[in-house]
Amino acid sequence: MRIATLSIGDELLCGEVVDTNQSHIAGALFDAGLRVERHLTVADDEDAIVAALTELGALCDHVVATGGLGPTPDDLTASAAARAAGVPLERSAEVLEHLARFAQRVAGGMHPLNERQALVPEGARLIPNPLGTALGFTVRIGSASCSFLPGVPFEMKPMLEETVLPALIAQTGVAPQLRSTLKLFGIPEATAAARLEGILPKGSPVQLAYCVKFPEVHVILRTPAGHAKPHRAAVAAVRDRLGHHLFAEDDQTLDGVLADLLRATGATVSLAESCTGGLIAARITQTAGSSAWFLEGAVTYSNQAKSRMLGVPAPLIEAHGAVSAEVAVAMATGARAASGADLALSVTGIAGPDGGTEEKPVGTVYIALADRNACTAKRHQFPGDRERVRSITCFTALELLRQHLLTLPGASFRA
Amino acid sequence: MRIATLSIGDELLCGEVVDTNQSHIAGALFDAGLRVERHLTVADDEDAIVAALTELGALCDHVVATGGLGPTPDDLTASAAARAAGVPLERSAEVLEHLARFAQRVAGGMHPLNERQALVPEGARLIPNPLGTALGFTVRIGSASCSFLPGVPFEMKPMLEETVLPALIAQTGVAPQLRSTLKLFGIPEATAAARLEGILPKGSPVQLAYCVKFPEVHVILRTPAGHAKPHRAAVAAVRDRLGHHLFAEDDQTLDGVLADLLRATGATVSLAESCTGGLIAARITQTAGSSAWFLEGAVTYSNQAKSRMLGVPAPLIEAHGAVSAEVAVAMATGARAASGADLALSVTGIAGPDGGTEEKPVGTVYIALADRNACTAKRHQFPGDRERVRSITCFTALELLRQHLLTLPGASFRA
Numbered sequence: 001m002r003i004a005t006l007s008i009g010d011e012l013l014c015g016e017v018v019d020t021n022q023s024h025i026a027g028a029l030f031d032a033g034l035r036v037e038r039h040l041t042v043a044d045d046e047d048a049i050v051a052a053l054t055e056l057g058a059l060c061d062h063v064v065a066t067g068g069l070g071p072t073p074d075d076l077t078a079s080a081a082a083r084a085a086g087v088p089l090e091r092s093a094e095v096l097e098h099l100a101r102f103a104q105r106v107a108g109g110m111h112p113l114n115e116r117q118a119l120v121p122e123g124a125r126l127i128p129n130p131l132g133t134a135l136g137f138t139v140r141i142g143s144a145s146c147s148f149l150p151g152v153p154f155e156m157k158p159m160l161e162e163t164v165l166p167a168l169i170a171q172t173g174v175a176p177q178l179r180s181t182l183k184l185f186g187i188p189e190a191t192a193a194a195r196l197e198g199i200l201p202k203g204s205p206v207q208l209a210y211c212v213k214f215p216e217v218h219v220i221l222r223t224p225a226g227h228a229k230p231h232r233a234a235v236a237a238v239r240d241r242l243g244h245h246l247f248a249e250d251d252q253t254l255d256g257v258l259a260d261l262l263r264a265t266g267a268t269v270s271l272a273e274s275c276t277g278g279l280i281a282a283r284i285t286q287t288a289g290s291s292a293w294f295l296e297g298a299v300t301y302s303n304q305a306k307s308r309m310l311g312v313p314a315p316l317i318e319a320h321g322a323v324s325a326e327v328a329v330a331m332a333t334g335a336r337a338a339s340g341a342d343l344a345l346s347v348t349g350i351a352g353p354d355g356g357t358e359e360k361p362v363g364t365v366y367i368a369l370a371d372r373n374a375c376t377a378k379r380h381q382f383p384g385d386r387e388r389v390r391s392i393t394c395f396t397a398l399e400l401l402r403q404h405l406l407t408l409p410g411a412s413f414r415a
Numbered sequence: 416m417r418i419a420t421l422s423i424g425d426e427l428l429c430g431e432v433v434d435t436n437q438s439h440i441a442g443a444l445f446d447a448g449l450r451v452e453r454h455l456t457v458a459d460d461e462d463a464i465v466a467a468l469t470e471l472g473a474l475c476d477h478v479v480a481t482g483g484l485g486p487t488p489d490d491l492t493a494s495a496a497a498r499a500a501g502v503p504l505e506r507s508a509e510v511l512e513h514l515a516r517f518a519q520r521v522a523g524g525m526h527p528l529n530e531r532q533a534l535v536p537e538g539a540r541l542i543p544n545p546l547g548t549a550l551g552f553t554v555r556i557g558s559a560s561c562s563f564l565p566g567v568p569f570e571m572k573p574m575l576e577e578t579v580l581p582a583l584i585a586q587t588g589v590a591p592q593l594r595s596t597l598k599l600f601g602i603p604e605a606t607a608a609a610r611l612e613g614i615l616p617k618g619s620p621v622q623l624a625y626c627v628k629f630p631e632v633h634v635i636l637r638t639p640a641g642h643a644k645p646h647r648a649a650v651a652a653v654r655d656r657l658g659h660h661l662f663a664e665d666d667q668t669l670d671g672v673l674a675d676l677l678r679a680t681g682a683t684v685s686l687a688e689s690c691t692g693g694l695i696a697a698r699i700t701q702t703a704g705s706s707a708w709f710l711e712g713a714v715t716y717s718n719q720a721k722s723r724m725l726g727v728p729a730p731l732i733e734a735h736g737a738v739s740a741e742v743a744v745a746m747a748t749g750a751r752a753a754s755g756a757d758l759a760l761s762v763t764g765i766a767g768p769d770g771g772t773e774e775k776p777v778g779t780v781y782i783a784l785a786d787r788n789a790c791t792a793k794r795h796q797f798p799g800d801r802e803r804v805r806s807i808t809c810f811t812a813l814e815l816l817r818q819h820l821l822t823l824p825g826a827s828f829r830a
Contacts, residue, residue, distance in 0.1 A: 007454075012437070012438065013441050014635075015438045015445055016442065016626055016635060017628075018434075023427065023431070025430070030429045038457050039427070041453060042453050043452070070605075071608070072625055073608075074624060111605040111606060113608060154629065154803075211426060271693075273693075276697070277697055277712075278695070278697040278714065279700075281693025282692055282696075285714070286801075291716050295717045296714055296716055297692075297714030297716075298712075299686070301705075301706050301711055302706070302711060304710075304755075305711035309711065339719075386703055390701075
């Protein structure tokens with residue numbers, strides 16, 4: 001089965017929007033055992049869309065197209081699809097009903113412009129859109145069955161997962177490929193690759209790939225269906241060699257792993273943040289149900305706030321500076337004492353671009369963790385600009401928390 | 416001049432990497448006055464690359480290709496380019512010299528694999544790479560001059576800017592296009608489009624486009640070079656019709672606009688966040704220098720934290736619930752009083768998926784702003800999942816702050 005994707009939109013070819021739909025669709029199909037052979041992007045230009053669809057229709061068995069289904073005059077996909085399919089546009093009663101139902105949920109009702117969305121190629125099969133006005137549709141063009149989805153990722157994703165993918169899988173009878181992603185932190189890509197040299201036996205069907213998603217490094221293992229045993233063996237071997245840097249696998253994230261550990265151990269957490277300015281709290285509270293383990297966070301940018309909210313003695317700040325191990329420890333112990341949490345994490349540092357000194361240059365960060373028994377701070381020197389320093393500080397602090405939680409009763413990490 | 420881009424790489428068609436090169440190149444060319452007509456992505460498969468290059472070589476005057484120039488065996492671009500151009504590969508002394516120079520800078524020297532990178536199509540013009548081993552090259556394929564660049568964005572970007580773009584501009588003699596982006600909040604795309612109907616005089620060279628970047632809606636005006644007057648007039652007309660929803664233009668962001676306003680008015684801010692869990696603080700402190708106006712933030716997830724950190728009376732929480740106008744007001748006034756800031760912003764709400772009731776369903780959020788004179792809270796009902804509720808809450812709160820700052824002496828918004 002030859003599959004292509006097509007993205008439609010001026011905003012993509014003017015560089016205003018990064019095309020995340022392409023990679024999302026490619027990844028979802030890959031996991032299902034299908035492979036996208038080529039991807040094409042064209043502008044909101046009816047002739048260009050017709051040309052692209054005609055080409056892909058001659059080349060492929062299936063095309064997944066996104067974009068250009070909205071209500072505005074530059075949304076030309078339905079009309080181009082009809083032309084490429086050689087059928088007229090028809091006004092769909094089903095779409096009109098959908099629009100009417102949708103209008104009731106939206107303050108102010110439906111705008112008349114939206115009625116354009118009721119025009120679909122004659123004979124097209126509709127694809128439900130639970131989250132927006134634009135229904136998708138499937139229509140035959142050349143030798144290909146072409147599915148059209150809206151370009152808004154939030155609407156496109158459930159339509160792909162609930163309608164397009166199941167139909168493709170049923171049609172092709174493919175078995176899912178095997179893919180495992182081992183997520184590492186604190187090791188450069190080249191070092192990880194060097195450590196894994198020769199790890200696959202000769203003739204192994206497993207393919208190793210590396211992917212940097214700052215500050216994470218991902219090792220990806222891809223194996224065709226039917227080779228589960230060598231795949232599992234390779235995953236185990238990678239885990240074995242890089243275990244210390246492994247914080248999550250596959251769909252797991254550091255936030256999710258932390259949430260599981262906090263739930264399993266029953267530990268509660270408070271935060272005291274300076275240079276990360278709320279970033280750590282925002283990540284922890286991203287997880288639904290986080291109110292069960294997260295009590296509070298203090299974003300203490302000013303010295304007064306450090307003293308008043310966390311009880312850090314002003315003379316301590318004066319003596320050592322706000323960015324110091326002493327203040328990091330006082331922030332963490334203060335946050336723990338005030339909130340009554342089992343654990344408290346603190347960070348204080350210089351994110352830049354200003355504020356650095358010779359002794360404490362930009363990127364100097366102290367991170368401390370307090371529990372019932374003790375509190376220690378560690379000094380870090382992170383490279384990069386403000387955004388990277390903040391982001392790696394956040395990651396390092398959460399990783400410190402994860403390592404600590406692993407030592408508590410009840411904790412476990414997928415073996 | 417017809418221009419296409421080509422991305423080469425399995426990781427793109429397996430969905431492991433989002434193709435940011437495509438949008439970067441498209442944007443850079445657009446701003447220079449050139450327009451990418453279509454984009455193609457193919458896998459690390461020599462036949463597929465040759466087919467793509469042959470197609471684009473017949474269709475275009477110029478192709479900018481990225482990826483597949485690395486040292487590993489799955490890097491097949493040079494060999495495919497030679498085949499598509501109908502010339503042999505040759506070992507380039509210039510590349511070998513570059514590799515040797517580069518090896519001296521790298522710890523551990525050059526890996527023997529890198530020597531593969533010295534093979535380029537015969538007669539190709541080399542493109543310097545100041546930051547990596549992979550030199551680029553330009554070669555004629557069909558009617559197109561095709562430039563090949565490495566896929567690593569960090570290396571690709573300077574090569575595009577320093578060599579490929581200047582050559583294209585010199586060759587075509589184009590002048591930069593005009594592009595303006597007006598960023599709106601609190602108005603749906605369709606409503607914005609409807610309000611702007613008929614805004615362009617007949618025959619105007621200006622093109623209007625819409626782009627949703629949740630929760631923002633962008634109106635983009637694109638005009639060919641030489642039409643500055645109608646472009647400016649159209650921008651002014653859009654500002655005029657949608658002014659109330661306009662929070663930023665072009666490269667401005669809400670965070671940046673807020674920072675400018677806080678700097679200009681000299682106002683200081685504190686935050687009290689419940690359901691956003693630090694997200695607002697993280698956004699405010701993203702801006703360098705924010706310590707000048709941001710004093711502190713309290714992330715009060717528990718009721719105890721609301722009382723202790725912000726002085727919200729426990730009986731008030733009991734009487735009205737933590738998610739109520741009364742508590743939002745008490746949080747904001749409490750945060751202001753404790754910190755001594757000029758302004759304090761508070762949010763309390765139900766981000767979901769749990770915690771909703773019939774009276775206060777998921778998405779119910781109260782946002783309050785306190786200044787010296789008063790504090791009022793407003794109830795909002797936001798749609799979507801936890802992430803969207805948190806993100807739109809954050810945006811709404813910051814927009815409330817912006818509107819308030821605009822009323823203070825010293826404030827101004829680009830006219």
